[in-house]
Amino acid sequence: MEPTPKISPSLAEKVIRLYARPDVRAAVEKINDDYLYWSDVKYRPLPDGMSAEDLWAVVKFSRRVNQVFEWPKYHITVSVTNFMQRVCHDLDMNFGGSWGNGNLLPEEGRERYLISSLMEEAISSSQMEGAVTTRRVAKEMLRKNQSPKDRSQQMILNNYRAIQYLVEHKENTLSEAFILDVHRLMTFKTMKNTMDAGRFRSANDDIRVVNEITGEVVHTPPAASEIPVFIEALCEFVNHEQDSVFIHPIIKAIILHFMIAYVHPFVDGNGRTARALFYWYMLKQGYWLMEYLSISRIIYRSKTSYEKAFLCTENDGMDMGYFINYHLKVMSQSFKELREYIQRKKRSISETALLPKMHGLNRRQIEILTVFNVTPNKIMTVKEVQNRFGVSDPTARQDLVSLVEKGFLTEIEINKVKKGFVKVNSVQREERKIKN
Structure with missing residues (x-):
């Protein structure tokens, strides 16, 4: 990284005079809004009659004026x-x-x-x-x-x-x-x-x-x-x-x-x-x-x-x-x-506001279905629902089983001891309606 230029103490009077100029103050304010380093400052448009080094000296002066804390041990x-x-x-x-x-x-x-x-x-x-x-x-x-x-x-x-x-x-x-x-x-x-x-x-x-x-x-x-x-x-x-x-x-x-x-x-x-x-x-x-x-x-x-x-x-x-x-x-x-x-969440809530009335779903179940809409091939477990919503095992299990009963999900075996839940597609749902 390019080192900053050394500022001569002899510039002090000139820096104070320049800092009093409104156009210089405005330029320094913009630089300090982004807290720019020397390598960025030197390529900015310069106020009339100033060099890049002059502008940098005024920037450093303004920062010292606004200094509120110093840790002397590490400078x-x-x-x-x-x-x-x-x-x-x-x-x-x-x-x-x-x-x-x-x-x-x-x-x-x-x-x-x-x-x-x-x-x-x-x-x-x-x-x-x-x-x-x-x-x-x-x-x-x-x-x-x-x-x-x-x-x-x-x-x-x-x-x-x-x-x-x-x-x-x-x-x-x-x-x-x-x-x-x-x-x-x-x-x-x-x-x-x-x-x-x-x-x-x-x-x-x-x-x-x-x-x-x-x-x-x-x-x-x-x-x-x-x-x-x-x-x-x-x-x-x-x-x-x-x-x-x-x-x-x-x-x-x-x-x-x-x-x-x-x-x-x-x-x-x-x-x-x-x-x-x-x-x-x-x-x-x-x-x-x-x-x-x-x-x-x-x-x-x-x-x-x-x-x-x-x-x-x-x-x-x-x-x-x-x-x-x-x-x-x-x-x-x-x-x-x-x-x-x-904002997205509020729109989603508005769009799904009828689901509870139509199907008797609670808020967690609506969230679960939203997850499946985003990732249709997802396999969800009781443990994941517990961790996602911070609820007990029986509550998480009941949410998923209820969605199975309403035809939104189906239960599958992940292995000999573990089961999961997957989304039922629209064709499967229609077939279930016909059977029922």
Whole structure:
């Protein structure tokens, strides 16, 4: 990555004068909305009488003016732009307002969507760290409560269980023991050395972050000897409000994510643990809509941008604004996709509103038939219905048997001890009507 140009102290007076110009302020505002790096800034249209280096100097000045936090040990700084404040406000309103009114997600699909979102988060976060499996196979394993067949599936199962653990322990304070517990859950049966699960790396562990394509070392984390002091300071930062300045809870959660990933306190599983702790802190701060969002799914789709945000931060004097800006955009996109899902869901509910009256179906049975409409060749089990809807074995079985009796499904043998249910096609249904 191209290094940023050095800014001479002698430019200070000129920078302040330029910053006072409305046209320069407008150009800087647009640059900071996307929190652009030097290699992008230098190709943008320049205000009259300015060089690219001049513009960059003013951009850096504006970011220092808006600096709200500094971690002196690692020279990390956090600047909050107007764009960041707008996004945080929008997320506050959406996460608290619309959802609090109960109007955002229809009751009919709430539980099913929650379970699906937890699965999506577990799968995407694991895939980012190298888990190789399809979403269909992974979801099938989780829904049917199957034992993982390989390391990739074990990673996903671990992630799923860890997320459930975090939901149950959202009132916890951050501590060394809690961080180690989360890591232990995340890495169970997936570490080369099983003793590495739930422990910080030591001086004997040579940990570096390497570009998978080029083999280039892109990040060398701080020495292992610094980890205990770092963890203590991080817990203090997360558990207490800062006296000198207010840091928005969403930005604080993102800082937590970044710091764990940057210091890399573990031999492996740092990214998964960092994203999980971000998720936990958001829930702890009352953003309970987080349970219904899959942040890692968006990050996984934009993995290059995710990695670039880290690199820009390191290459520009540990300015964390790049990572915060990226992360807020991910959250906005995730919320947008939730809204789009809800709109589709409401249309689906409207289209199937007559089914209960015509056939006496409950909400779960309508959902089951919707699944079969999407995947006509699917074989569904009682266990899958249990996991998908969070109901008991008798309830799940009764839902399926009732659909068999109404002619929508038929029961088949999967093996000598296990049975499943498949969709009855329209021809078979007509034949049944004639026979009856």
